[in-house]
Amino acid sequence: MSKLHLYLLAGLLVLAGASATAYKVLVLGFPLSPNQRSEIWRVELQLAFDADGGPAKVLLAVPSQTGQVSVMDQGFAARGYGVTTERTRLNERAVFSLADAQGRQYLYYRVVVDLSKPPPAEPQPAPTSQAPRFTPDELLVAHSLVDSARAKAADARTLADVIVERLKAAKPGDEASYLLGRDPMRSQARVPVVAVNLLRLAGVPAEVVNGVLLKPERRNARFVHWLEIYDEDHWTPVYTSEGLANAGPYLLPWWRGPALVAHVQGGKHLTTDMTVSRSLEFSTRVAVARQRALEHRLIEFSLFGLPLQAQLLFRTLLAVPLGAFVLVVLRNVVGFKTFGTFMPVLIALAFRQTGLTAGIVFFTIVLSFGLVVRFYFEHLKLLLVPRLAAILIVVVMVIAALSVVSHRLGVDVGLSLGLFPIVILTMTIERMTIAWEERGPRDALQQAGGSLAVAAVCYLLIQHTLIRHLLFVFPELLLIVLAATLLLGRYTGYRLVELRRFRVLAK
């Protein structure tokens, strides 16, 4: 009776999941595989500032008229703010304004660009001769630098290259570093600005260009800077680093000029946070190519409607149920022994920050060290809660030490260790000690190994591109995972390891 109930429920879940997926694939044309050639990218910028408590205005440069790539869509979101766009001499910009702003203010800007489409031809801004900005002292140095560069250059283009190289190779005390400023941390960032001024001094129209690298997808993206010169009737980019020169179409120019991306009036402490991702939503929309209201709403009410930050999080989060399912299979069908029910899944999540090999190595080191300390604590006869707290403290110290050591050794992976789940490690150490004492080292090591193996399998699954893509685009697949998990809940057959354990009884 109850078994029939379960089968019916599972059948319904599978049917619902499969049909929703089929509808999305066949009718709406959602992509089944993470299409690597989809060249639609989405950049989201969050601006935040503390309002002074009165009228507030934010001027934000937007990348609509910068030329090389075509902007498909852009959107503004700011509670209560009026938004207008206006054109300045060099840029397009959005103006957010509010009559009375109180407290911390958040503004969002989103732009979607299509790299596969050639940009519409647009008139290039004519060069205007602008005076270079140098102090009288700097002007002297600048002249000498330009003269020596001219001697090596045949035309405007090579002159720009020579000047950029010269600035990049600046050594403390020489002419270039005098112009770039004393602060060695900031001097490389100033190369485009100084190069523009030098070129203008040499009579070549030039401008700073600011933009963003689209590849790879990431959070906390930063703006990059290079320059453009006007030569033979059109603007040519001059890149200040290898990375930018090789980026090709993945470099999105945003605004021109030495100013910052945004300015606030009537507020302070302006911060920006930028996220870059390949947009599945728009590739889907392009594939469908007919935007009826229903489909539009389906997309709006799917995970694609979430802010980008949340989308990236969900791409991982949605793969976790699959990890839990695998855990069920490995425990109840294969018979792996693990510490705690879901500890391996949590460890797998932690591996995301470190990578698999480094994760296993660090996990093993922290665990072994923790065990040694825990066995020592055993002699002190500590009560439970203080004992756990003491292990936690040791775990944090070991992680800190490991981070420092691995950084010294040049293994940057150690830096991401800070987010390693210290509480889980602590509980694992405690559980492993108890298992060691009660069931012997063999059992304890078996359980530790089992936990690690399960964690590794879960990690490989939740990091798999295709799986992440499928579960994110078709979250209804989780219904099928749920159905399979429910069915396994009634699996009362032998576990694989039991076949070995009881094999003498088969004779």
Place this chain on the structure above:
Amino acid sequence: MMNPFALARALRSRGVLGLNARNGEFMLPWNPRRFYPLVDDKVLTKTLAREHGVSVPEVYAIIEIPRQIRELKSKVAAQEEFVVKPARGSGGEGIVVVTGRGPDGYRKIDGSSISEHELEFHISNILAGIFSLGGTPDKALVEYRVNFDPVFDAVTYRGVPDVRVIVFLGVPVMAMVRLPTRKSGGRANLHQGALGTGVDMATGKTLSAVLRTGIVDLHPDTGVPVAGIQIPHWQTMLEIASRSYELTGLGYQGIDIVLDRKLGPMVLELNARPGLAIQMANRSGLRARLEAVLRDRASLDSPAARIAYARERFAAKPS
């Protein structure tokens, strides 16, 4: 190794019970969760057992709060020997066996001495939950020290031998004698390396034994054959076992019985999640026996009928 599917079929046909089946088909349907505290807490188990006239080691004191620790000395003043154990302990953890008084306090069973202060500290650790399931605060039990019947002396390396009987719906379905070894450190748990011998349900005589996953005939430390030992008071043990279902309401449970030299069989503890190695000790599958009980349970209405059923149906087959 054999083809896993063929192996699974062979085990299935021999009626071998796996962990998933034990949990899903016998524990979940027959062991209501509300009865678990009765077996997890030894104080509750003892009270119940005494109410039902089942013999258990006498309790000298139950220490529930730290203030009571100081009363220990007066409570055990009349006793030369006693045992201190956590009420919710598992795997024999946290048990101290005192066999006499020494120059600076008490003398433990291994001959070493433990001062009054050390024993009090040990009890405060028990109260804090160091040895309890899940680390929750616990009670300490001070009770009679069982004087073991010498019947298993030749096949025991120190420690406490006991008889584990699996009881399903009041029918004793399978039993084994758990014999401590040097490896198990005197403890009677099979996963700690203790030896388990099967028992012929009809006669109460021991059969061959399981050590880890292999089958053995001799005790690994004493070298004495383990088969063919008659368990004294076998009929009484079956009676205790057959009444344990009414005691706890748990359909599927394991009951651990010790043999006292003078007082006979006594229940040491009950277990709601008994392990499966008992099948190897008996070279027989539990599932076949459990299913037989399920089939015939309508006719098994009295303890006497259940015992007769067990003796007849679960007798060892001559091999």
